[in-house]
Amino acid sequence: MTEQLVPTRAGIVTVLGAPNAGKSTFVNQMVGAKVSIVTHKVQTTRTRIRGIAMAERTQMVFVDTPGIFVPRRTLDRAMVAAAWEGTDGADVTLLLVDAPAYLAMVNEDTADPASRRSAEDTDGIVARLKEAGQKAVLVLNKIDRMPRPPLLLLAETLNQEGVFTDTFMISAKKDLGTEGLRQFLIERMPEGPYLYPEDQLSDITDRLMAAEITREKLFLRLHQELPYSLTVETEEWGRTGKGELRIGQTIYVERDGQKALVLGQKGKTIAAVGKAAREDLAEMLGETVHLFLFVKVRENWTDDPARFREIGLEKPGRQTPRNG
Ligand SMILES: Nc1nc2c(ncn2[C@@H]2O[C@H](COP(=O)(O)OP(=O)(O)OP(=O)(O)O)[C@@H](O)[C@H]2O)c(=O)[nH]1
Ligand SMILES: [Mg+2]
Structure with a gap:
């Protein structure tokens, strides 16, 4: 078959997660360019940013979102609302989890306040997905920062609510496990015309x-x-x-x-x-x-x-x- 006879695919992948889970790092990795800023601080991303990745006649539009947390200020509420609205019309929703932080909370005695907050925010997102009957793909991130054996325990714990259809374990920063996830996402994209010009990397001016x-x-x-x-x-x-x-x-x-x-x-x-x-x-x-x-x-x-x-x-x- 010549290339032209292979139908194109295009779809939207929304990336949700607690603040600092590595959402922007992941989207940049998938796009292969920096479209969203990254820092070690929570609440770096304030608005939805679309990063566009091309692979195998498939266009994947990754929606990076602000972290979801318990809001205090009006700005916080707008950020969290923007994140949830990012799931409207998504073909796949990913929940990125800071795995070492979540593990710290599972082993309660070792949890520092930042890890605890991250894990609680993650639990809050899982609960809301469950309540809304929304399915998602679980992505345990930052696996370069923890030993492998407890990852299975984490996957099991997080899968208890029945929200996730699949589970992946990656390091967005070190580019580990990301290829398998990319292939999975390509297959989940529906057939259809591209949503953006092929050479466009993001929707941000x-x-x-x-x-x-x-x-x-x-x-x-x-x-x-x-x-x-x-x-x-x-x-x-x-x-x-x-x-x-x-x-x-x-x-x-x-x-x-x-x-x-x-x-x-x-x-x-x-x-x-x-x-x-x-x-x-x-x-x-x-x-x-x-x-x-x-x-x-x-x-x-x-x-x-x-x-x-x-x-x-x-x-x-x-x-x-x-x-x-
Ligand atoms: N060790 C390690 N660090 C990571 C990984 N992914 C992201 N980070 C780091 O985690 C921190 C937060 O990354 P971001 O991509 O800004 O996280 P975010 O989820 O977009 O954060 P907000 O926009 O604040 O919600 C940064 O210091 C990243 O370098 C990973 O796979 N391994
Ligand atoms: Mg971000």
């Missing part, structure tokens, strides 16, 4: 991606509650006199005191953030980039839904009907 990259650098350098109090917007995208790319961004914080922390002593922090972001942007865009960063106070923006649209989030509370 360059302006939003540029803001995300700067936010990633801020998350990596700032501590405690500060990363959760800031947002980045790309406000200028133009050319210098010499025709080189000029990007202007504003970092919004909630209070005056936070502004000083973002700037750092003698502006050292923001200079380092700007340098790291500019280097990534230049690589992503394949050209010289001049990046200008400003810091402004926008009081209580995390409780102001009108601000969420600019970071790719719908207003919270919008409920779309769920399929099946």
